[in-house]
Amino acid sequence: xxxxxxxxxxxxxxxxxxxxxxxxxxxxxxxxMSVILVVTIGxxxxxxxxxxxxxxxxxxFAVYIxxxxxxxxxxxxxxxxxRAIKESVESIEALSPLVYGYTVVEGxxxxxxxxxxxxxSDYNQIQNIKMAAGRFxxxxxxxxxxxVVVINQRLAEELFGSARMAVGKKIxxxxxxxxxxxxxxxxxxxxxxxxxxxxxxxKLHFQLFDSEDRINEIYGSAAHKDLVEESAxxxxxxxxxxxxxxxxxxxxxxxxxxxxxxxDQVLAIITMIIGAIAGISLLVGGxxxxxIMLVSITERTRxxxxxxxxxxxxxxxxxQFLLESVVLSVTGGLIGVFLGVGVSVIVCMAMDIPVVxxxxxxxxxxxxxxxxxxxxxIYPANRAAKQDPIEALRYE
Amino acid sequence: xxxxxHLTKVYxxxxxxxxxxxxxxxxxxxxxxxAVMGPSGSGKSTLMNILGCLxxxxxxxxxxxxxxxxxxxxxELAHIRNRKIGFVxxxxxxxxxxxxxxxxxxxxLYSGIAPRERRKRAWEALDKVxxxxxxxxxxxxxxxxxxxxxxxxRALVNNPDIILxxxxxxxxxxxxxxxxxxxxxDLNHQGVTVILVTHExxxxxxxxxxxxxxxxxxxxxxxxxxxVQARKTLENSQQGRAALxxxxxx
Numbered sequence: 001x002x003x004x005x006x007x008x009x010x011x012x013x014x015x016x017x018x019x020x021x022x023x024x025x026x027x028x029x030x031x032x033m034s035v036i037l038v039v040t041i042g043x044x045x046x047x048x049x050x051x052x053x054x055x056x057x058x059x060x061f062a063v064y065i066x067x068x069x070x071x072x073x074x075x076x077x078x079x080x081x082x083r084a085i086k087e088s089v090e091s092i093e094a095l096s097p098l099v100y101g102y103t104v105v106e107g108x109x110x111x112x113x114x115x116x117x118x119x120x121s122d123y124n125q126i127q128n129i130k131m132a133a134g135r136f137x138x139x140x141x142x143x144x145x146x147x148v149v150v151i152n153q154r155l156a157e158e159l160f161g162s163a164r165m166a167v168g169k170k171i172x173x174x175x176x177x178x179x180x181x182x183x184x185x186x187x188x189x190x191x192x193x194x195x196x197x198x199x200x201x202x203k204l205h206f207q208l209f210d211s212e213d214r215i216n217e218i219y220g221s222a223a224h225k226d227l228v229e230e231s232a233x234x235x236x237x238x239x240x241x242x243x244x245x246x247x248x249x250x251x252x253x254x255x256x257x258x259x260x261x262x263x264d265q266v267l268a269i270i271t272m273i274i275g276a277i278a279g280i281s282l283l284v285g286g287x288x289x290x291x292i293m294l295v296s297i298t299e300r301t302r303x304x305x306x307x308x309x310x311x312x313x314x315x316x317x318x319x320q321f322l323l324e325s326v327v328l329s330v331t332g333g334l335i336g337v338f339l340g341v342g343v344s345v346i347v348c349m350a351m352d353i354p355v356v357x358x359x360x361x362x363x364x365x366x367x368x369x370x371x372x373x374x375x376x377x378i379y380p381a382n383r384a385a386k387q388d389p390i391e392a393l394r395y396e
Numbered sequence: 397x398x399x400x401x402h403l404t405k406v407y408x409x410x411x412x413x414x415x416x417x418x419x420x421x422x423x424x425x426x427x428x429x430x431a432v433m434g435p436s437g438s439g440k441s442t443l444m445n446i447l448g449c450l451x452x453x454x455x456x457x458x459x460x461x462x463x464x465x466x467x468x469x470x471x472e473l474a475h476i477r478n479r480k481i482g483f484v485x486x487x488x489x490x491x492x493x494x495x496x497x498x499x500x501x502x503x504x505l506y507s508g509i510a511p512r513e514r515r516k517r518a519w520e521a522l523d524k525v526x527x528x529x530x531x532x533x534x535x536x537x538x539x540x541x542x543x544x545x546x547x548x549x550r551a552l553v554n555n556p557d558i559i560l561x562x563x564x565x566x567x568x569x570x571x572x573x574x575x576x577x578x579x580x581x582d583l584n585h586q587g588v589t590v591i592l593v594t595h596e597x598x599x600x601x602x603x604x605x606x607x608x609x610x611x612x613x614x615x616x617x618x619x620x621x622x623x624v625q626a627r628k629t630l631e632n633s634q635q636g637r638a639a640l641x642x643x644x645x646x
Binding site: 001005012013016302303305306307308309310311312313314315316389390393 | 445448450451470471474475477478479483485489490491493502503505506507508511550554
């Protein structure tokens with residue numbers, strides 16, 4: 001009996017109990033389907049987030065002060081440091097300092113709390129900020145600390161109803177009247193809507209927030225993707241020399257590609273965990289198979305006896321029943337793959353995320369379903385093969 | 397062909413010890429038709445299982461064509477069952493989901509015969525028992541006698557040396573039973589060794605040799621000088637019926 005014949009025989013036996021075979025297979029179908037669904041949606045979402053990050057710019061890096069509150073008190077970055085970096089590190093294309101602030105912004109008549117960033121005119125280029133209306137402030141605005149600001153769409157809508165309405169309007173930040181010269185598009189916000197934001201010339205920020213020349217972070221973009229880390233290191237070197245700092249951990253940097261890697265890893269882990277949880281349903285399906293195989297073997301005790309009497313070896317019986325459970329699980333696996341891919345495509349299209357069908361996942365799901373078939377088939381098949389032919393022939 | 401010496405079988409369940417066979421000595425020549433008689437519990441089924449290589453003796457020896465069966469492992473026993481022995485059971489033991497043809501094919505599944513050859517041989521075997529025209533019927537579409545004929549075809553299909561028939565007529569009416577015995581006698585005339593277990597005296601008269609069992613011992617052995625020929629009995633009754641039928645039709 002060749003393999004194909006044995007498979008055909010297994011299929012006939014499965015077909016003879018259509019309903020219960022179908023119900024058993026359903027367990028595997030649901031398991032495989034959910035694994036594929038979870039992984040596909042997970043990878044699609046991952047691809048979309050990474051695309052967005054890539055859109056901001058893979059050449060991006062940020063330099064920041066230390067890691068603890070203490071470091072922040074001890075070390076500093078000044079505007080003059082920034083200028084020095086820009087002049088001495090050739091691989092840096094654009095550079096902008098950044099100071100944070102958070103305050104109430106008053107339009108008339110509405111008010112809204114917002115993050116207020118003091119930045120350079122290069123900041124929009126570095127962060128790839130697109131303008132919904134108006135313009136970003138210029139380097140001259142910056143150098144003279146002109147009282148102009150850029151707000152984001154979210155804030156514009158909160159205060160004035162729309163981006164276009166906001167341009168040219170006056171708003172009050174820290175009781176000082178400033179003019180909105182442009183409205184930045186809000187990001188598409190994979191993690192929910194973007195917060196209300198104000199960008200202003202950094203010198204104006206120093207004035208309004210009454211702070212000394214202390215910068216929180218430096219954002220830069222390198223001329224080439226391969227120069228990002230080098231640029232960041234050189235920038236830190238400049239800072240260390242200028243601030244006479246010996247602690248090598250005083251200044252640190254992070255690059256967009258590092259962050260993308262980190263996000264990539266986190267998302268991949270999340271996908272894997274949920275996929276594994278979905279995989280548990282495959283185990284449940286496997287138990288269903290074992291159950292039905294045990295029933296089948298009891299029902300077919302006499303058949304086993306007859307086959308043994310006419311010359312079947314124990315291993316023939318074992319193989320027959322093992323193959324039946326594998327055929328069951330593989331059938332479930334195949335149907336599950338088809339349904340899983342189909343439903344994934346629909347869901348991804350509905351969620352507007354790229355359809356990333358991973359063949360690795362499909363193969364893995366199929367392999368896993370075969371494994372489940374073998375694993376949960378071995379015990380029943382072994383039990384069948386261990387029957388005493390005389391007892392089996394007498395079985396009523 | 398078959399030589400059994402001092403055969404003893406003890407079933408020991410740990411709680412009870414049953415001596416099923418005690419010191420059985422038996423020799424069956426090639427081409428013999430042996431009937432094994434005895435009441436239930438006399439050990440005849442146990443003997444049958446041992447002769448059929450489904451079970452092993454506790455002690456003593458069993459030679460089949462010179463092969464010491466006691467020394468074989470399970471796989472070798474399966475091989476012997478497959479090639480040298482054909483079983484016919486009281487309850488037919490056909491596989492319900494397969495048609496007659498595929499039932500007859502089953503032993504060949506385990507002897508590595510190619511599908512086409514299997515099919516051909518199965519047809520031939522069914523033809524031999526006069527059931528070629530029912531080859532594609534499932535067991536539940538066949539009468540008891542027809543089912544037993546399928547079972548005989550299955551027993552024959554690998555050209556065994558011995559046919560072991562365990563109460564083959566037990567579930568059949570007299571006429572169907574006789575037909576089965578007739579087929580078995582035909583096979584025996586063609587040279588197949590037959591061992592038939594029965595508790596019916598009339599059936600045992602068709603054999604050429606009868607051994608009687610009681611309480612696990614072979615108590616008596618007789619040779620039947622002129623075995624009853626089942627085919628003759630059938631023909632006679634057929635003539636009787638032929639004489640009756642015209643009356644009924646008028």
